[in-house]
Amino acid sequence: MRITVLGMGYVGAVAAAGLARDGHQVLGIDVDPAKVERYRRAEVPFYEPGLDELVREGVASGRLQFALPAEVEPGRLGDLVFVAVGTPSRASGAADLSQVEAAVAWVAEQHRKVKAVAAGPSASAGRDPAGSDGLPEGGPVVVMKSTVPPGTGRRLRHRYLETAGIAYVSNPEFLREGSAVHDWFHPDRVVVGSDSPSAAQQVARLFQHYGAPVVVTDTATAEMIKYGANAFLATKISFINELANMCDRVGADVEEVARGIGLDPRIGSQFLRAGLGYGGSCFPKDVAALDHLARVYDYPFELLRAVIAVNARQRLLPLYALREALGSLAGVRVAVLGLAFKPKTDDVREAPALDLIPLLVEExxxxxxxxxxxxxxxxxxxxxxxxxTPSALEALEGAQAVVLATEWDEFVRLDWEEAARRMAEPRLVFDGRNALDPERMMALGFRYRGVGRGRFTAPWAAAVPAGQPAVDGFGRDGKAAARAGAPGAVVPGAVAGRSASKAAVGDVPVHGAASADGAGPGGAAQGVLATPEAVPGVAAARDRD
Incomplete structure (x- = not known):
């Protein structure tokens, strides 16, 4: 089959190379000349394990070619046109569909040129005749891989495709960065949504040899499946992070809590890792887009807004903890290990470190x-x-504190004994991914704090000499800490019992929190529900895509 893929980013490149491996003739198109030239040399312009080999194989076989839109001759699009362009967040949280609309409009225009050439000067500019399922026939099928809000496919079809004789199929992707090549060839499920049964079956047959369940449904339902899956996974992450904050208060270990509840088959163990929250190109923008869609349709999706608020707060926990331990951060050398939003990728979109680092510098x-x-x-x-620097040990040289923001194997298996020798007192470690062994770190002389590892971090994994009072965090007197708020509190520094609307995180005010005076939702006794826009440095990251 001849297939075109529009957009050679993480999703499009994997799709193009994967389809070429399956024996199809694939044309990858991108508007960036430098990117296209690199692909033609079988070079992948980003890091994704296994993709470089797959692209080299496709280029060498002749089944995988690349072009700019202006280089594509009419009639070269083939049978299926996959759209895999970006849908970044707007400031409102809505998905920016400008790239999607441009891509679909371009496909429609290309097909009109083909029809005009074939029909000659007497060709009619009207609609293509309808097929047996009531939809136009004769053109390629547009297959939407980009994540778009429910209802988008229907609008695109009416606006651009029906008059051009092109069918539309929603085929959302479920690839994970860092394992996208594996996920392409071993999908959990394949979702195909269309108002054209024949187009839906054509796309479904493309993946049937993978042996995964195939869900064939209508367009809007397929679009909602994608949003629902990402929103649910984000909810699991925010929920375990809320439990982690409680574990810090009561002296429990969230790692054991997650293991205990994850053994319940109704819950499952995946996405129950407490830490600095989710990031990347999908969860933040898709959850924000679903929240925006709910507002557009006049539905108060409060659970989703809580998920967003919890995630915004989690990524700033290291800042609160270092402030609590050291007071002023002026002149303090802090090492941050991890810039990508997760291991095995170079994608920094919505990475916690990119919100945290500017705030540390500001202080x-x-x-x-x-x-x-x-x-x-x-x-x-x-x-x-x-x-x-790519070197962890270089970053740790002379550092008084270190934040593990991304759990790369290189960092988890680091020679921490050597790291201790290179660091300066008080050797504070904030394990933002709960990836290090607290007891080993303590034995090496570090003061350790994880996320929700209350049995290790109250006091903060620092040996207390005989006769000395117990300390919390990095060394404050425990009674003083109790007066100021429990260590690891959702709003560190907020006095218990005060109205959440007046609570502040050090000198970072939390605006927009519901005032409940320690009782209602958002009150000090239950934590503060702050929107991402209320936390400096967080909202600014939304538009990166």
């Missing part, structure tokens, strides 16, 4: 950051004063 800290793959992608997005 006067000297920041050194390391990542084995994402340094160059992060560089233009960070203050110029930040020292960036």
């Amino acid at each position: 006067g800290a000297e920041v050194r950051a390391a990542d084995p793959q994402a340094v160059e992608r992060a560089r233009p997005l960070l203050p110029a004063s930040v020292h960036l």
